[in-house]
Amino acid sequence: MFLKTEYLNTDFLIIGGGTAGCYSALTFCEHSAGSVLIAEKADIKRSGCLAAGVNAINAYIVPGKSPQDYVEYARVDAQEIVREDLLLTMAEGLNRTAKKLEKLGLTILKDEQGKYVTRGNRNIKINGENIKPILAEAVSEQEQITVLNRVNVFEYIVKDNRVLGAYGISVDEPILYVLSAKAVLCATGGASGLYKPNHPGFSRHKMWYPPFNTGAGYAMGIRAGAEMTTFEMRFIALRCKDTIAPTGTLAQGVGAKQINSRGEVYEQRYGITTSQRVHGTVTENLEGRGPCYLRTVGITKEQDQDLQKAYLNMAPSQTLRWLESGLTPSVQNVEIEGTEPYIVGGHTASGYWVDVCRETTIRGLFAAGDVAGGCPQKYVTGAFVEGEIAAKAALKYTQAPTGKRAVLEPTSGLDSAASPVGFLLDRKAIEVKKQWLEDFLNSKEMSPTSDNLEQQMQEVMDEYAGGISQSYRYDELSLKKAAAKIRELERQLVSLPAEDMQELVYILELRERLTLCKSVIAHLKARKETRWHTFAEHLDYPEKSDEWLKFVNSRQDKAGRLHILYRSLNPAPDKDSNKRLGKRPPKGADKEGSRDEY
Amino acid sequence: MSIEILRESCIGCGKCTTVCPGTLIRLTADGKAHIKYPERCWGCTSCIKECPCEAICFYLGGDLNGLGGKLTVRREKQLLHWTVKKTDGKLETITVDGRDSNKY
Numbered sequence: 278m279f280l281k282t283e284y285l286n287t288d289f290l291i292i293g294g295g296t297a298g299c300y301s302a303l304t305f306c307e308h309s310a311g312s313v314l315i316a317e318k319a320d321i322k323r324s325g326c327l328a329a330g331v332n333a334i335n336a337y338i339v340p341g342k343s344p345q346d347y348v349e350y351a352r353v354d355a356q357e358i359v360r361e362d363l364l365l366t367m368a369e370g371l372n373r374t375a376k377k378l379e380k381l382g383l384t385i386l387k388d389e390q391g392k393y394v395t396r397g398n399r400n401i402k403i404n405g406e407n408i409k410p411i412l413a414e415a416v417s418e419q420e421q422i423t424v425l426n427r428v429n430v431f432e433y434i435v436k437d438n439r440v441l442g443a444y445g446i447s448v449d450e451p452i453l454y455v456l457s458a459k460a461v462l463c464a465t466g467g468a469s470g471l472y473k474p475n476h477p478g479f480s481r482h483k484m485w486y487p488p489f490n491t492g493a494g495y496a497m498g499i500r501a502g503a504e505m506t507t508f509e510m511r512f513i514a515l516r517c518k519d520t521i522a523p524t525g526t527l528a529q530g531v532g533a534k535q536i537n538s539r540g541e542v543y544e545q546r547y548g549i550t551t552s553q554r555v556h557g558t559v560t561e562n563l564e565g566r567g568p569c570y571l572r573t574v575g576i577t578k579e580q581d582q583d584l585q586k587a588y589l590n591m592a593p594s595q596t597l598r599w600l601e602s603g604l605t606p607s608v609q610n611v612e613i614e615g616t617e618p619y620i621v622g623g624h625t626a627s628g629y630w631v632d633v634c635r636e637t638t639i640r641g642l643f644a645a646g647d648v649a650g651g652c653p654q655k656y657v658t659g660a661f662v663e664g665e666i667a668a669k670a671a672l673k674y675t676q677a678p679t680g681k682r683a684v685l686e687p688t689s690g691l692d693s694a695a696s697p698v699g700f701l702l703d704r705k706a707i708e709v710k711k712q713w714l715e716d717f718l719n720s721k722e723m724s725p726t727s728d729n730l731e732q733q734m735q736e737v738m739d740e741y742a743g744g745i746s747q748s749y750r751y752d753e754l755s756l757k758k759a760a761a762k763i764r765e766l767e768r769q770l771v772s773l774p775a776e777d778m779q780e781l782v783y784i785l786e787l788r789e790r791l792t793l794c795k796s797v798i799a800h801l802k803a804r805k806e807t808r809w810h811t812f813a814e815h816l817d818y819p820e821k822s823d824e825w826l827k828f829v830n831s832r833q834d835k836a837g838r839l840h841i842l843y844r845s846l847n848p849a850p851d852k853d854s855n856k857r858l859g860k861r862p863p864k865g866a867d868k869e870g871s872r873d874e875y
Numbered sequence: 876m877s878i879e880i881l882r883e884s885c886i887g888c889g890k891c892t893t894v895c896p897g898t899l900i901r902l903t904a905d906g907k908a909h910i911k912y913p914e915r916c917w918g919c920t921s922c923i924k925e926c927p928c929e930a931i932c933f934y935l936g937g938d939l940n941g942l943g944g945k946l947t948v949r950r951e952k953q954l955l956h957w958t959v960k961k962t963d964g965k966l967e968t969i970t971v972d973g974r975d976s977n978k979y
Binding site: 318319320322323324325328329332333384385386394396402403404406407426427448476478479480481482483487488489519520526529530531583584585586587589590593594596597598600601602779782 | 877893894895896897898911913914915916917918919920921925933934935936937938939940941942943944946955957959961962967969971972973974975976977978979
């Protein structure tokens with residue numbers, strides 16, 4: 278099989294048509310007549326982690342609270358490893374984006390006075406089953422936006438540390454897309470499937486986060502030499518056993534407490550940050566007081582029925598479980614467990630190292646949502662805000678007539694065959710890329726398959742890099758073994774066969790996961806402390822240390838070697854970024870500096 | 876956790892093929908929807924909500940302690956009628972109105 282090459286160009290290329298990507302596209306169109314191209318691996322109508330829906334807006338500034346309160350909450354939950362400048366700019370936009378979604382058709386519960394009904398200190402109650410179709414519909418109404426569904430973007434085109442576009446392939450047809458753009462937004466979501474899932478058999482993809490989010494954005498950034506941050510802060514969700522449905526609806530919605538098999542409420546012993554809730558459950562199990570539950574027995578019949586409806590809007594499997602067994606939550610407590618680890622910047626601080634405009638260390642490349650690092654607890658509305666900030670910054674980048682950040686000049690030595698947007702693409706490099714893909718499609722090798730290697734990768738990560746079977750623990754020696762084994766799997770990947778385009782996508786996804794695994798292992802090894810129990814449980818360094826109040830960052834060089842570097846918690850804001858956002862730098866921020874500490 | 880596509884009910888409209896976030900569903904040569912890798916299914920139910928003829932249901936696998944119950948859904952404007960068919964043949968339906976938000 279051979280590939281046909283198609284060239285497309287745009288002002289603003291958005292990779293990933295999920296929450297951040299769609300919102301960013303809409304924002305760009307509000308402020309510019311320029312063109313937007315969204316490249317999405319599936320179809321934007323139901324792609325990404327909102328496919329089933331969402332039943333609450335979990336990041337919202339409720340009456341009586343301020344954006345600064347939200348920053349403080351996220352800082353404490355992440356045990357200090359956050360970028361306050363990013364969190365604040367995100368928190369300031371949460372309510373604005375919720376309002377906009379309501380205008381687009383999202384149902385939000387209101388009281389008699391017409392005010393949103395809150396759940397706890399940061400949440401509002403919605404019917405979000407159709408949140409993704411609402412966004413997709415809004416995008417389809419914009420003539421400036423072209424959506425390229427079922428196209429898997431797998432690599433940036435970068436020259437002199439400036440992004441020029443990206444390569445993608447069709448999931449269905451033998452087409453290589455060369456997408457050129459003045460500015461690019463990465464909004465591909467986080468990564469699942471690095472670790473062996475807690476149900477490795479037929480239901481291996483019954484997981485918390487979409488199995489189709491493979492870490493493509495992270496991997497593309499790593500390979501392009503972008504600076505990345507905090508991959509060692511993995512995310513492990515506490516979920517309803519087997520169905521992996523969210524527990525927050527039970528814990529916050531009806532006040533269900535975490536109890537062990539003796540009926541003891543144990544959460545006070547461990548704390549209530551996100552990682553501590555998982556850690557408490559893991560420890561209770563290890564010490565023989567499991568299994569653990571959320572205590573729902575005793576709730577009213579009405580609450581019971583309302584919960585069944587609520588779960589149908591985001592995790593129908595949990596309602597199915599209750600209905601087919603007859604053991605609804607008022608009758609039986611809900612058993613809970615931890616998931617396998619994920620890398621997901623919407624909950625933790627993992628991702629691209631970005632400035633306050635969400636521009637990465639690669640010029641013209643922006644990041645928003647789960648791929649943008651330093652800004653945890655962003656959820657759906659936070660992803661919207663980051664998409665909004667990135668769109669406005671990208672627009673200024675593309676429009677600026679002069680200046681370091683906005684100049685798009687032809688580069689000498691490049692072929693001009695495909696330069697419709699003012700810069701030049703390298704035709705020879707495109708041919709090399711095409712040949713590399715065709716080698717997979719025309720491979721005569723029979724084994725292994727990408728599926729085989731993926732399972733091996735997951736077992737390696739599970740056993741040696743702190744997976745669920747090891748109660749999320751690891752040490753220096755086990756990480757060294759993991760790194761060696763992942764390198765070996767990477768070597769085997771080059772000869773994998775693909776019988777069609779879908780299987781070629783699976784190979785590229787495996788490559789993404791392997792690239793990210795190497796970075797995760799390096800980051801776990803670099804942080805020599807245990808700051809967040811379960812998220813990063815380092816047996817050689819079981820205590821938290823003030824010495825490690827800093828970011829662990831990394832950068833891959835052109836030879837493929839990964840370099841770890843450290844950055845202070847509150848780097849001096851980029852004055853240019855603040856200017857573009859119309860903001861003043863935080864007081865005293867310059868004193869800290871953004872120098873490398875090592 | 877996976878879906879089951881009832882070939883006798885499928886009309887080959889292809890709506891399910893567009894909404895699967897994993898691009899797992901295809902139309903076969905005879906015009907029926909087919910999931911090639913059921914073990915890759917996430918169980919998001921996007922496809923069954925899109926299906927106009929209730930030809931897709933989803934179930935919890937035995938490895939998730941599923942008991943054989945099957946969930947289907949019928950969309951009627953803003954209403955989603957979710958029905959579980961239990962192994963004894965009994966049906967239980969819950970209707971969710973998209974204009975109402977949940978209480979939790």
